[in-house]
Amino acid sequence: MWKNTYGKTGQAISVIGFGAMRFARPRDLDGSAEVVRHAHARGINYFDTAPFYCDDLSEEICGLALATLPRESFYISTKCSEADGGKLRASLERSLARLRVSCIDFFHIWCLLRPGDLPQRIAGGALAAAQRAREEGLIRHLVVSTHLNGDDIAAVLASGCFEGVTLGYNVLNSPFRAKALEAARRYEVGVVTMNPLGGGLIPRNAARLAFLMGPRDRSVVQAAIRFNVSQAAVTAALVGFANTAEVDEAIAAVEDFTPYPPEHIERVQAQLAAGFDGFCTGCGYCLPCPANLEIPKWMDVYNQQILEGGDEAMRNRLKWHWNLAPDLAASCLQCGDCESACTQHLPIRERLAAIAALAGR
Ligand code: SF4
Ligand code: SF4
Structure with missing residues (x-):
């Protein structure tokens, strides 16, 4: 070994x-x-x-x-x-x-x-x-x-x-x-x-x-x-x-x-970015958020939805990985700054709303 x-x-x-x-x-x-x-x-x-x-x-x-x-x-x-x-x-x-x-x-x-x-x-x-x-x-x-x-x-x-x-x-x-x-x-x-x-x-x-x-x-x-x-x-x-x-x-x-070799790692990372439509890459360019939301964490939660489908994958990620309550996602002020800055042009507000809705289900 x-x-x-x-x-x-x-x-x-x-x-x-x-x-x-x-x-x-x-x-x-x-x-x-x-x-x-x-x-x-x-x-x-x-x-x-x-x-x-x-x-x-x-x-x-x-x-x-x-x-x-x-x-x-x-x-x-x-x-x-x-x-x-x-x-x-x-x-x-x-x-x-x-x-x-x-x-x-x-x-x-x-x-x-x-x-x-x-x-x-x-x-x-x-x-x-x-x-x-x-x-x-x-x-x-x-x-x-x-x-x-x-x-x-x-x-x-x-x-x-x-x-x-x-x-x-x-x-x-x-x-x-x-x-x-x-x-x-x-x-x-x-x-x-x-x-x-x-x-x-x-x-x-x-x-x-x-x-x-x-x-x-x-x-x-x-x-x-x-x-x-x-x-x-x-x-x-x-x-x-x-x-x-x-x-x-x-x-x-x-x-x-x-x-x-570094070329393999770079190729994998490029394919991750290209092959996963709507996947948050965690780059952090969307920060800071005036509502103090750690947006990459919330988008990581939504990544689970893309990969696995269903609410359960998001719930598990929220609870066991990030220890976040879904209703906190509703504190978004709708300013839109994060979406203007997002390198992947993600609909961040829409995704936060989908996560916040888990609280009522
Ligand atoms: S739209 Fe919401 S999540 Fe995005 S920066 Fe503004 S307050 Fe933060
Ligand atoms: S800028 Fe977009 S891709 Fe990068 S962390 Fe923020 S939400 Fe994710």
Whole structure:
């Protein structure tokens, strides 16, 4: 398995990381632990878990599996979203016990969704508590996970608080996060990407997305994973595994891996822009909005409608990815400035109205 060095930490991470949030039968602790051990045997050494994943059993499963393996042969990553320092400390201690380790290799300040979230974690004492735990040796590397857009992630990294970042990145949302990857290279921090398959969107639309494939790719899944790990800033891509077959499929995607040449990446991005009529590319030229709407996020929600059809795809994106309430889209002032600036000439107001209408259905 190809390994990359995580930022300036010196840790060599397998280019595919184990996302421990999708076990098929988490209540079967031994069977689930077997999936983890299988991945380790196949060369994966980065295991990403968190409290609450899989009915709150994921940390326990990882602890059960990894306890039988040499400690220096794996890295464990977990998270905490508490703003209060005391609560973060309690959560960290619970994670250490469940994972059966004396130190978390990569501990995340978890899920910054809005620009005000980091100041809130600082004010509540969470960041200071995590830094103290690092001094005590309970945390090896302090990192952050986020769904902010590129500019806001760049600002988080500029704070100098974190040795790396975990962020949602895939070929379809790559324009939204380009600035984050540039910033990660600038500050020399590690980057672990979540959701390289767009939460299943990419395999579900395999025929439409066949142009993602390079000459040596056997499937769109393989192409999507390779696209992620071909980015120079990306240390590893997390794939959520339900069973050993999925582990083997992801590992096959990076067998004989060589990064895509820049021409391939440019061709894919051009085809995405050209082939998806009405697709928001996340360029951000429509900003700022006088109603403070983060228009690229809302248009990303509408992208799901184009790809998948139906309200449910938009609802899921709103709720699980951006944590936005649909009725907020109704705060548009109808000034039209965004539509004049939009590089894709999208009917932004009409799309916002379609999203706002979800609130009443
Ligand atoms: S039309 Fe609405 S969304 Fe567009 S800039 Fe004006 S207020 Fe913002
Ligand atoms: S300018 Fe258009 S394409 Fe670019 S982010 Fe805004 S809505 Fe999307």
